[in-house]
Amino acid sequence: MHVESRPTLRQWLLLAVALFLLNASVTFQNVWPTPLITMRPEVSIELAVLLLLVALYAEIAARLAWRPLGRGTTIVLTILLFMLAVGRYADVTAPALYGRPVNLYWDAQHLPKVAAMLAKVAHPWMIGAVVLGVVAFVVVIGGLLHWSLARVSQALRAQAPRRTLGALAFLFVAAYLLGPAFEWPTRDYFSLPVAATYKQQLEFVAEAYGANRELPVEPLPASDLERVAGADVLLMFLESYGALTYDSPEVSAIVAPERAELAAAIDATGRAAASAFVESPTFGGSSWLAHSTLMSGVDIREPGDYDLLLTQKRETLPALFAASGHRSIGLMPGMKNPWPEGAFYGFDAMLGEQDLDYRGPDFGWWRIPDQYSLAKLDELAFTEGKRAPAFVFFPTINTHIPFRPIPPYQPDWRRVLTKHPFDDADTAASLAQGADWMNLGVPYAESFAYTLRYLSGYLRAHPHADIVLVLLGDHQPAAGVTGPDARWDVPVHVITSRGDIIAALLDAGFVSGVELAPHQRAVGSMRDLTGLLLRAFDAAGATPAYGSGRDSVR
Numbered sequence: 001m002h003v004e005s006r007p008t009l010r011q012w013l014l015l016a017v018a019l020f021l022l023n024a025s026v027t028f029q030n031v032w033p034t035p036l037i038t039m040r041p042e043v044s045i046e047l048a049v050l051l052l053l054v055a056l057y058a059e060i061a062a063r064l065a066w067r068p069l070g071r072g073t074t075i076v077l078t079i080l081l082f083m084l085a086v087g088r089y090a091d092v093t094a095p096a097l098y099g100r101p102v103n104l105y106w107d108a109q110h111l112p113k114v115a116a117m118l119a120k121v122a123h124p125w126m127i128g129a130v131v132l133g134v135v136a137f138v139v140v141i142g143g144l145l146h147w148s149l150a151r152v153s154q155a156l157r158a159q160a161p162r163r164t165l166g167a168l169a170f171l172f173v174a175a176y177l178l179g180p181a182f183e184w185p186t187r188d189y190f191s192l193p194v195a196a197t198y199k200q201q202l203e204f205v206a207e208a209y210g211a212n213r214e215l216p217v218e219p220l221p222a223s224d225l226e227r228v229a230g231a232d233v234l235l236m237f238l239e240s241y242g243a244l245t246y247d248s249p250e251v252s253a254i255v256a257p258e259r260a261e262l263a264a265a266i267d268a269t270g271r272a273a274a275s276a277f278v279e280s281p282t283f284g285g286s287s288w289l290a291h292s293t294l295m296s297g298v299d300i301r302e303p304g305d306y307d308l309l310l311t312q313k314r315e316t317l318p319a320l321f322a323a324s325g326h327r328s329i330g331l332m333p334g335m336k337n338p339w340p341e342g343a344f345y346g347f348d349a350m351l352g353e354q355d356l357d358y359r360g361p362d363f364g365w366w367r368i369p370d371q372y373s374l375a376k377l378d379e380l381a382f383t384e385g386k387r388a389p390a391f392v393f394f395p396t397i398n399t400h401i402p403f404r405p406i407p408p409y410q411p412d413w414r415r416v417l418t419k420h421p422f423d424d425a426d427t428a429a430s431l432a433q434g435a436d437w438m439n440l441g442v443p444y445a446e447s448f449a450y451t452l453r454y455l456s457g458y459l460r461a462h463p464h465a466d467i468v469l470v471l472l473g474d475h476q477p478a479a480g481v482t483g484p485d486a487r488w489d490v491p492v493h494v495i496t497s498r499g500d501i502i503a504a505l506l507d508a509g510f511v512s513g514v515e516l517a518p519h520q521r522a523v524g525s526m527r528d529l530t531g532l533l534l535r536a537f538d539a540a541g542a543t544p545a546y547g548s549g550r551d552s553v554r
Contacts, residue, residue: 018148055166226539241473254445319346321391369407402435
């Protein structure tokens with residue numbers, strides 16, 4: 001008969017260290033708003049169940065002379081716990097950095113493009129550090145998990161630690177399962193199960209491939225677009241333009257002077273503005289969900305719904321404007337590759353990076369200054385003489401994370417189209433700006449100061465242009481900029497000299513000018529905004545509060 005040896009004090013201590021490491025690997029929390037982690041005094045229910053099962057098997061194996069847990073089982077359990085650790089990291093880190101839970105199925109499809117962008121804008125040492133960090137994570141975490149499980153496996157061969165470990169695991173599992181029935185707060189001491197994260201991801205996959213997913217069949221609100229007849233309509237989605245630019249005193253302090261300059265430019269050129277907040281369908285990224293929601297009038301909040309939308313024949317704003325006599329144009333400087341899906345929107349023309357023919361210095365991954373794209377639009381679409389009015393959809397790129405380098409502003413709008421758009425000193429100063437990944441608030445604010453500055457300059461350079469300018473945020477910046485629990489609202493400004501449009505928007509809850517009160521209530525969702533704009537553009541949308549027709553509001 002085999003006699004089990006008694007464990008030494010050293011073996012008990014090694015077992016305690018192993019259990020601590022195993023539990024810590026699936027119970028850590030995020031140090032907001034960084035990719036770092038910290039430990040919390042919590043227990044993993046998954047680890048408790050796993051230890052209960054292996055202790056039970058080891059006890060039966062000792063009684064029946066079965067083969068004890070071997071190296072192969074240890075490797076399998078190491079892989080299992082490593083996957084739980086990865087899932088835990090994604091679960092606690094994504095909300096801090098991105099502002100929403102991770103969706104491994106959809107987000108993973110964009111990882112190659114994100115990696116390419118970071119490789120372009122990040123310093124080589126930073127890229128190397130990331131690669132080494134990933135390798136170190138796999139080696140160190142995997143090695144520690146394997147070592148810990150090997151210590152547990154070895155301890156289970158002795159009766160005392162086997163039964164002690166089994167009893168403790170049983171108590172934890174019982175407390176987790178029975179606590180709620182007796183209204184005991186036992187679950188307060190447990191971390192959220194990581195398995196729930198993977199369950200959620202599997203549900204995402206099932207939804208993505210679900211045959212019964214449907215989108216609401218709703219036409220766009222009726223509008224004759226009479227109030228924008230003959231005018232160029234420029235819809236600019238300002239990347240990451242969120243309510244934070246008003247709500248945060250630190251960000252607002254940097255943005256406010258240029259917003260005041262925009263207000264002055266609006267007044268000086270005989271125009272007026274109406275502004276509001278609307279709720280975006282996305283947060284911290286996935287701009288296309290906001291774009292498609294506004295332009296289709298369908299609430300698109302999931303990538304799967306977006307993919308489904310593009311397979312359908314729907315009314316869209318570009319097609320509606322094209323039917324009214326406007327030339328519908330997609331001005332997309334961030335479009336580096338062919339975009340066949342864009343045919344869904346019904347544009348008459350698409351102007352991507354290659355079509356814009358930018359030959360100046362590159363500013364980060366996105367290369368092209370938004371000011372250049374706006375100036376090029378004049379040359380390509382807003383030409384003098386007899387032509388059809390244009391409807392232009394322009395998603396900007398310079399306020400995309402990491403928000404630097406920020407291009408210089410060029411007051412000479414003709415020079416910005418040349419091969420040497422900026423003075424050498426200004427270019428050098430701009431390109432010397434490095435991304436500060438641990439402090440993105442100031443770069444974010446400065447990127448919008450630049451944006452509002454070139455918009456003011458554009459209005460002053462076109463004082464008599466009959467244009468309806470819609471400035472709209474696609475989403476708030478990532479949570480690393482906004483802080484926790486930020487709202488999903490974004491500003492919208494409509495700038496025009498057509499008083500009837502401004503009056504209709506004011507009747508709909510907008511406020512006059514470009515200033516909004518911090519934390520002011522949104523007038524609706526992004527989908528609601530589609531209807532608000534179309535009704536404001538309709539001849540019967542509202543009775544003008546001042547001015548008439550297309551008269552100047554001054």
